Amino acid sequence: MARTTGSHSEITGPRVREAALRLFARHGYAAVSMRQIATEVGVQAGALYNYTPDKQSLLFSLMRGHMDELLAARKALGEEGSPTDRLERFTRFHISFHSERPEAVFISYMELRSLEPENFQIIESLRRDYENALEGILRDGMDSGAFTVADPKIATLAVIAMLTGVNTWYRSAGRLTLEEVEQIYWDMVRRCVS
Amino acid sequence: MARTTGSHSEITGPRVREAALRLFARHGYAAVSMRQIATEVGVQAGALYNYTPDKQSLLFSLMRGHMDELLAARKALGEEGSPTDRLERFTRFHISFHSERPEAVFISYMELRSLEPENFQIIESLRRDYENALEGILRDGMDSGAFTVADPKIATLAVIAMLTGVNTWYRSAGRLTLEEVEQIYWDMVRRCVS
DNA sequence: GTCTATACCTCGATAGAC
DNA sequence: GTCTATCGAGGTATAGAC
Numbered sequence: 001m002a003r004t005t006g007s008h009s010e011i012t013g014p015r016v017r018e019a020a021l022r023l024f025a026r027h028g029y030a031a032v033s034m035r036q037i038a039t040e041v042g043v044q045a046g047a048l049y050n051y052t053p054d055k056q057s058l059l060f061s062l063m064r065g066h067m068d069e070l071l072a073a074r075k076a077l078g079e080e081g082s083p084t085d086r087l088e089r090f091t092r093f094h095i096s097f098h099s100e101r102p103e104a105v106f107i108s109y110m111e112l113r114s115l116e117p118e119n120f121q122i123i124e125s126l127r128r129d130y131e132n133a134l135e136g137i138l139r140d141g142m143d144s145g146a147f148t149v150a151d152p153k154i155a156t157l158a159v160i161a162m163l164t165g166v167n168t169w170y171r172s173a174g175r176l177t178l179e180e181v182e183q184i185y186w187d188m189v190r191r192c193v194s
Numbered sequence: 195m196a197r198t199t200g201s202h203s204e205i206t207g208p209r210v211r212e213a214a215l216r217l218f219a220r221h222g223y224a225a226v227s228m229r230q231i232a233t234e235v236g237v238q239a240g241a242l243y244n245y246t247p248d249k250q251s252l253l254f255s256l257m258r259g260h261m262d263e264l265l266a267a268r269k270a271l272g273e274e275g276s277p278t279d280r281l282e283r284f285t286r287f288h289i290s291f292h293s294e295r296p297e298a299v300f301i302s303y304m305e306l307r308s309l310e311p312e313n314f315q316i317i318e319s320l321r322r323d324y325e326n327a328l329e330g331i332l333r334d335g336m337d338s339g340a341f342t343v344a345d346p347k348i349a350t351l352a353v354i355a356m357l358t359g360v361n362t363w364y365r366s367a368g369r370l371t372l373e374e375v376e377q378i379y380w381d382m383v384r385r386c387v388s
Numbered sequence: 389g390t391c392t393a394t395a396c397c398t399c400g401a402t403a404g405a406c
Numbered sequence: 407g408t409c410t411a412t413c414g415a416g417g418t419a420t421a422g423a424c
Contacts, residue, residue: 026307027224027307028222028223028224028307028308029222030221030222030224030225031224031308110304113220113221113222114222114225150377150378150381151370151378154370154375154378154379155382157359157362157363158356158359158379158382159356160359161355161356161358161359161362162352162353162355162356162359164355165351165352165354165355165356168351168355169351176345176348181348183344184344184345184348185348185352187344188349188352188386191385191386191388192382192385192386194385
């Protein structure tokens with residue numbers, strides 16, 4: 001892991017982000033030092049500042065990148081089909097997307113309070129966009145009579161909380177395959193809104 | 195807020211815990227310094243060490259106290275009635291108990307990673323006790339035919355995640371009363387398992 | 389682009405006066 | 407029981423050599 005002088009910007013940049021992602025997720029933003037990140041990458045602390053203006057920007061960039069990916073992937077699901085079909089797609093998508101990047105998910109939920117106010121507002125707004133996508137499905141289903149939901153706003157938050165909870169226990173080497181987990185949760189979500 | 199020399203142990207002790215609870219919840223354990231806590235209480239940093247051997251013990255004591263309260267209150271719900279009745283009691287209890295102490299709940303979920311290993315094991319074990327109480331209700335309901343649940347372990351985690359999510363948005367001055375929130379969630383939980 | 393060195397600050401925790 | 411003062415460690419970020 002010892003490093004000598006040289007240029008490695010194309011390699012080191014991503015490695016800084018990966019190390020920060022892993023360490024922030026494991027120990028928390030405030031508990032991780034720039035020196036630790038540098039050690040993980042194999043450079044000295046000063047070298048990190050070639051890739052980020054400061055520690056806060058590094059956190060924000062990770063969270064922003066995650067939310068942008070999430071929203072783009074959600075959009076790619078499309079709007080075709082019945083509300084029930086769309087809700088099933090959303091449910092399965094949420095579980096599989098989140099299970100593939102547990103560290104980014106964890107940071108994006110846990111480190112909101114570590115963001116400076118302007119950065120917080122931006123991430124919060126992106127998250128609301130995501131919630132609104134689900135709420136739209138639920139409202140369409142209420143209008144068409146497919147769903148019975150007392151309060152679509154609350155049902156949205158309840159479903160997302162339930163689905164995101166998968167990340168606290170799911171391991172790909174565990175008792176259930178991801179497909180089985182998706183099926184179990186889809187059964188519960190479907191019954192929740194019918 | 196300026197303080198003079200004197201003895202105030204009966205007052206200061208609880209005040210230290212309250213200040214730590216509030217600050218840990220707002221900014222995170224790692225981001226809060228003993229000096230900040232002392233300032234909030236109105237003493238100097240050194241004086242805190244009359245009430246806790248160190249910062250870690252303060253965190254653990256807060257989390258331990260919360261879990262003990264939670265388990266005692268859950269036990270007081272009793273085991274009488276049908277599985278459906280018990281599930282309704284559990285659901286309403288979880289929501290109201292958690293909504294009354296959002297800071298302790300927040301810390302107990304978010305700061306698990308800030309605990310030293312031995313302390314972590316203790317809190318995790320208490321949390322499993324709580325989950326097992328709900329799982330027992332679900333299993334009894336499956337046995338009696340009242341519930342249809344594909345996987346009681348997963349349903350337990352799903353229901354708890356859904357219910358705990360209330361704390362992320364519920365405010366007592368908001369659009370809905372706590373009773374209304376409880377009713378909405380009970381409807382969703384009931385349908386989830388039927 | 390990375391290094392070494394360092395400025396400057398804040399941390400947790402302790403010692404000893406009152 | 408609280409104060410002031412302080413220790414030693416470690417924090418972010420920058421400067422300048424290579």
